[in-house]
Structure formats: C-alpha cells, structure tokens
Amino acid sequence: MTRGKCKSQYRRRGGLYVKKLSNTPNLHIMGTLRIGERSETVKYSTRLHHMMPGAWEAAETMRVKKEKEILDRILYNRPPPRPMEDLVSDYLAQHDYCYQVKLIAKEIAKAFKGVLVGDLDRARIETHFRKRFREHERGGRYRHETVLHAMFALAQREGSLYQIPYWNRVKYKAPKSENAVKRFHPGEVELLIECADVHIRPIIAVMYATGARAWQTINLRRENVELERGRGRVFFLRTKNGHSYVRPLHDYAVDQICMWLLRRHDDYPQLFLTPSRRPYVQNAKGGGHFWHGFRSARDRCAAELHRRGYPERARRMAQATPHWLRHSFANNLRQIYGMDARGIADAGMWEDVQNVDRTYIVSAPEVVEEQVRRMPLGVPLGSKPSLEPEAPLVWHGSASLSCDRN
Structure with a gap:
C-alpha cells in the first residue's frame, strides 16, 4: 500500500x-452497505484529487458521514441532511408570516447558503451574529435569533435535526412606554416640521399628507413627484406589499418640497438627501440619518x-415616532371625514382592510358612538327615559349644587 493512503481504498464487505x-484522478466512495435484509449501493465522486495533501483523510471522513446518513435513513426513517435554504423554504411555507419575518428568513438563508442544517454549530452561529449586529443592536439580533431558533425547532420536529444547537442568545426585553392614541392634534405636525432641520421637513410633510412609510418616502426620486399646486401627485414605486401607487399630494407638502429643492444645487436624482447632502442608502429599513433628524425635531x-x-401634548409628542404619522393619517380620515376602512386602506396603501380596522382606527364605529351618547344617564327617579339627547347645560355665572334631605 502506498504511504499516506487509508485502508478503506480496499474493498470492505x-x-x-x-x-x-x-x-479519473479524483477519489470515489463506492460499495454496498447492507443492513439486515436491506442494502444500498453507493458510487459517487468526492471531487478530491488523490495527490492533494489530506485528500484521502477527507474522503474517509465523507465515507463515514455517508454511512451514518444511510443508517439514519434505513434504521430510524430520518430524512437526509439538507441545506439551510431548503429549511428556510419549508419554514416560510408553514404560515403566512409578516414582511419582517420573511426578510429575516431570507437573510439567514443567504448567510448560511450551502451549509447543512446539521453542520451549523455554536461557533458558526455566534460568528455570524457578531459580524451582523453591533453591541447596541440587541433588539434586531434578538429577532433574528428567534427566527433561527424556530427554524431549528421545525427541523427537529421533521426529524432532520437531532438537537437544536446551543449558542449565547441575547436577552432583550422591549422597553415599555405609556399607551397613547397615535394621533396628532391640528397644528402639531406643522409645528414639528418647523422645529425640524431643512432636509427633514419635506420628508415629514410627504408622510403627513400621504400616510406613507418612512423608507418608501426617503427612497423617492425627483421624477416620482409632480409639483403643481392643486394637481400635485406622488408615485410610490416601492411599497411593503410590492405594489405601486399613485396618490394625490397636498399643497402643503408640495410647498415644502419646492422650498427644499430651491435650496439644492446638485444633480442627484434622489428627491431627499442626508444632512451631508448625500443620497440615503437604498434599502427597506429606512435611514439612520432620518431617524436621528426626526428625534431631534420631536x-x-x-x-x-x-x-x-x-x-x-408635550408628553405625547416626546413619545412620537415617524410611524405615528401613518396612524394619524388613518384616524383623521375616519374621525374627521367619516371614511370607511376600505377607503382608508386605499388612501394609505394598505392591502389588508382588516389590518386597518384592527390596528390603525382607534375610534368606535359611528353607530356605537351615537347609541352611547343617547343612553338615558342622569334621569331623575320615576321619570320616563327619553331617546332624544338632552339639550346642553348652559351655566350663567357661578352656581352651587345642594341636596335637600327633606
């Protein structure tokens, strides 16, 4: 036997x-594996050149792994190991997940492309998350780790993974804030725009007038808007649900954009720029420059x-986020103009009408509100309740109320 070769090059019963x-110069794994009355014949190339240093040892490792795979399939009826992208496809096919979960799943599939599910260990997982997230990005890492753990749980239920690998998962608890109605009072957004920096004002104005999301607003280009008073329009080519929309643009937003463009002396096709007069990064998460500018204005x-x-109202404003503009857009259309959920969904570019009715509209239906206001409350004892609403009580000067005990 040639020195350096393994004994498995000879035929094994x-x-x-x-x-x-x-x-061929490449090494092959061959033979017939017999288990009881069942047998399976194998012959495939390892794609390892026989003169490569360590080729025989690597081929021997592949042989052992192949035998283990066949044993698991025949004895324990376990499916063969599969790459992570197949597991991600099975995971997304389980439910109709939200946009954020789908985005995280696709990112995990890209990060571990070609890696078998059983080969993902603690070292690989922690290395990926250390490179992907910084120390202060605990919330984002927590969401990614939760999705990855759910994928491993699915693989374990299907039998393609023996045990979920352990890694140091971050402990994160979302900060609790006081619940508030996410609706701005008249004039508050205008004051917010006045307090904002010059490059932030038109972005807030467009979000305020259309109910659009932050990331799809800052990604607008100059050709996506028509700046004519009374006929202003904006074309949203990138949206969360993948559709394109053309929506009217209020004259207030048109004026803010025009004032912003008069200050610019560049040739960038992007409609909005960062404080350093550079275009925003084109992604679906928005820009950190915009968030910093919004917090300062807030x-x-x-x-x-x-x-x-x-x-x-100052305490409410201190809690505001850019997404409150979207909530306020829906609530204003409902409470001021009486628009139904279908119309609000069409105006604000929502695809799911039930999501609008469940999440964004906080006012009670008009019928319920009318009946509650006509309830016979405050009626003296023995009198017949009336279904008509009482006339408003008018006070003339100061008066005192007393209860006669006689």
Whole structure:
C-alpha cells in the first residue's frame, strides 16, 4: 500500500470504501452497505484529487458521514441532511408570516447558503451574529435569533435535526412606554416640521399628507413627484406589499418640497438627501440619518409645546415616532371625514382592510358612538327615559349644587 493512503481504498464487505479509479484522478466512495435484509449501493465522486495533501483523510471522513446518513435513513426513517435554504423554504411555507419575518428568513438563508442544517454549530452561529449586529443592536439580533431558533425547532420536529444547537442568545426585553392614541392634534405636525432641520421637513410633510412609510418616502426620486399646486401627485414605486401607487399630494407638502429643492444645487436624482447632502442608502429599513433628524425635531417640538402651555401634548409628542404619522393619517380620515376602512386602506396603501380596522382606527364605529351618547344617564327617579339627547347645560355665572334631605 502506498504511504499516506487509508485502508478503506480496499474493498470492505458490507460497507463503503474509498477508491481511486483508473480513468479519473479524483477519489470515489463506492460499495454496498447492507443492513439486515436491506442494502444500498453507493458510487459517487468526492471531487478530491488523490495527490492533494489530506485528500484521502477527507474522503474517509465523507465515507463515514455517508454511512451514518444511510443508517439514519434505513434504521430510524430520518430524512437526509439538507441545506439551510431548503429549511428556510419549508419554514416560510408553514404560515403566512409578516414582511419582517420573511426578510429575516431570507437573510439567514443567504448567510448560511450551502451549509447543512446539521453542520451549523455554536461557533458558526455566534460568528455570524457578531459580524451582523453591533453591541447596541440587541433588539434586531434578538429577532433574528428567534427566527433561527424556530427554524431549528421545525427541523427537529421533521426529524432532520437531532438537537437544536446551543449558542449565547441575547436577552432583550422591549422597553415599555405609556399607551397613547397615535394621533396628532391640528397644528402639531406643522409645528414639528418647523422645529425640524431643512432636509427633514419635506420628508415629514410627504408622510403627513400621504400616510406613507418612512423608507418608501426617503427612497423617492425627483421624477416620482409632480409639483403643481392643486394637481400635485406622488408615485410610490416601492411599497411593503410590492405594489405601486399613485396618490394625490397636498399643497402643503408640495410647498415644502419646492422650498427644499430651491435650496439644492446638485444633480442627484434622489428627491431627499442626508444632512451631508448625500443620497440615503437604498434599502427597506429606512435611514439612520432620518431617524436621528426626526428625534431631534420631536424633542424640540415637545419643548415648544411645553413652553406654550400644553404639557399633556408635550408628553405625547416626546413619545412620537415617524410611524405615528401613518396612524394619524388613518384616524383623521375616519374621525374627521367619516371614511370607511376600505377607503382608508386605499388612501394609505394598505392591502389588508382588516389590518386597518384592527390596528390603525382607534375610534368606535359611528353607530356605537351615537347609541352611547343617547343612553338615558342622569334621569331623575320615576321619570320616563327619553331617546332624544338632552339639550346642553348652559351655566350663567357661578352656581352651587345642594341636596335637600327633606
């Protein structure tokens, strides 16, 4: 036997062996594996050149792994190992997940492309998450780790994974904030825009007038808007549900965009720019520059509201996020103009009407509100309740209420 070769190059009874064929320089795994009354014949190339250092040892490792795979399939009826992209496809086929979960799943499939599910160990997983997330991005890493763990649980239920690998998962608890109605009062968004930096004002104005999301607004280009008072329009080519929309643009937003464009002296096709006069990064997560600018404007607006004598609204403004503009858009159409959920969904580019009715509209239906206001409350004892609403009580000067005990 040539020095450095393994003994498995010779024929083994009832098992597999590594052999170099005469017509090819690559090593092959061949043989028939017999288990009881069942047998399986194997012959395939390892794509390893026989003169490569360590080729015989690597082929021997592949032979052992192949025998183990056949044993698991015949004895325990376990499916063969599969790559991560197949597991991700099976995971997404289980339910109709939200957009964020689908995005995370596709990112995991891209990061571990070609890696078998059983080969993902602690070292590979932690290395990926350390490169993908920084120390302060605990919330994003927590969501990615939760999706990956759910994929491993699915593989374990299907029998293609013996045990879910362990890795140091981050502990994250979302900060609790006071519940608030996500609707701005008249004039508050205008004050917010006045307190914002110059490059942030037109973005907030477009979101305020159309109910669009932040990332699809900052990705607009100059050719996507028509800036003519009374006929302003905006074309949203990139949306969350994958559809394109053409929506009217209020004159207030048209004026804000025109004032912004008059300040610019560049040739960028993008409609909005960062503070350094560069285009925003084109992705589906928005831009950190915009979020920083919005927070600064929000803090200034909250301080101004407190100075003007509106402490309650100042506390609400301090909690506001860019997505509140979308909530406020839906609530204004419902409470001020009485638009139904179907119309609000069409105006705000929502595909699911039930999601609008469940998440964004916080006011009670008009019929319920009317009946509640006509309830016979405050009726004296013995009198017949009337279904007509009582006339409003008008106070003339100061008065005191007393209860006669006689």
